[in-house]
Amino acid sequence: MNAPIGVFDSGIGGLSVLRALQKALPHERFVYLADSAHAPYGEKTEAFVTQRTLTIALHLRAQHHIKALVVACNTATAAAIHALRALHPQLPLVGVEPALKPALALSRTGHIGVIATRGTVGSDKFARLLASLQAEAHFVVQACNGLALAIEQSTLPDQARAAQDQISHLLQTYTQAMGRFGTGPGDIDTLVLGCTHYVFVEDELRQLLGPDVQLLSTGEAVARQTQRLLAAADLLNTQAPHETAQPMRLLTTGDLQGLQAAAQRWLGLPPELCEAAPATLQA
Numbered sequence: 001m002n003a004p005i006g007v008f009d010s011g012i013g014g015l016s017v018l019r020a021l022q023k024a025l026p027h028e029r030f031v032y033l034a035d036s037a038h039a040p041y042g043e044k045t046e047a048f049v050t051q052r053t054l055t056i057a058l059h060l061r062a063q064h065h066i067k068a069l070v071v072a073c074n075t076a077t078a079a080a081i082h083a084l085r086a087l088h089p090q091l092p093l094v095g096v097e098p099a100l101k102p103a104l105a106l107s108r109t110g111h112i113g114v115i116a117t118r119g120t121v122g123s124d125k126f127a128r129l130l131a132s133l134q135a136e137a138h139f140v141v142q143a144c145n146g147l148a149l150a151i152e153q154s155t156l157p158d159q160a161r162a163a164q165d166q167i168s169h170l171l172q173t174y175t176q177a178m179g180r181f182g183t184g185p186g187d188i189d190t191l192v193l194g195c196t197h198y199v200f201v202e203d204e205l206r207q208l209l210g211p212d213v214q215l216l217s218t219g220e221a222v223a224r225q226t227q228r229l230l231a232a233a234d235l236l237n238t239q240a241p242h243e244t245a246q247p248m249r250l251l252t253t254g255d256l257q258g259l260q261a262a263a264q265r266w267l268g269l270p271p272e273l274c275e276a277a278p279a280t281l282q283a
């Protein structure tokens, strides 16, 4: 089926998931919506994030006729995936959650770090996930206020330099607060990136933590799950990519230049694919 897959995040972070989706599903069309005017979700109330998520899902269905929706945001998934499923029972839906279970399989020291937004780590969904695994490893959880916003700002030409300094400062402060990273006994040897924005500061994290600490994100797993759901519902696109009209559209409620810069820097996509979301979504 030739309809697009909707992908949505509070901002540009979900582009890390879109990158994995595009790689795994090269025949598919995508519509990406960055709600950058309302980022960061992680520091807003659950009710606000739920309301934005439901509004955006409705918009993507009504205006873009999406055949599936990937909520490429841990914070929105934690707040709103149940409400979304209840309202759209027929729509294949994929959410993201911090990769705690995969981290268990990878960690040798049994000490696992998790960084995510305040909204994600404060959610009931995350509390249940953590409680179900706590007997199996020692988890050190750190909410990273300000980090997603600084990553958003790092794509805006006039704010990029200050944002980059802020990213370095925040990463240093938060990782130091978590304890010792490394591969010795008691060291944190695996760090879960529980926010899709954080994938874009992986290089900085590697420099800070050294090459032996494993960084875990969810893009590939989300792409595999999306593929499975579409195949099961017989919704995969069977046309060749060159027959597919407009394979990618990227919309933002925020700064268009910021989305263009991010799409170009991280996915190599040309700026013409980006456009402003309609005014009704920006309020």
Ligand code: DGL
Residues within 6 Å of the ligand: 009, 010, 011, 013, 014, 039, 040, 041, 042, 043, 072, 073, 074, 075, 076, 117, 120, 148, 149, 194, 195, 196, 197
């Ligand atoms: N990218 C989002 C996540 O995965 C949220 C960042 C934010 O807006 O706070 O949680």
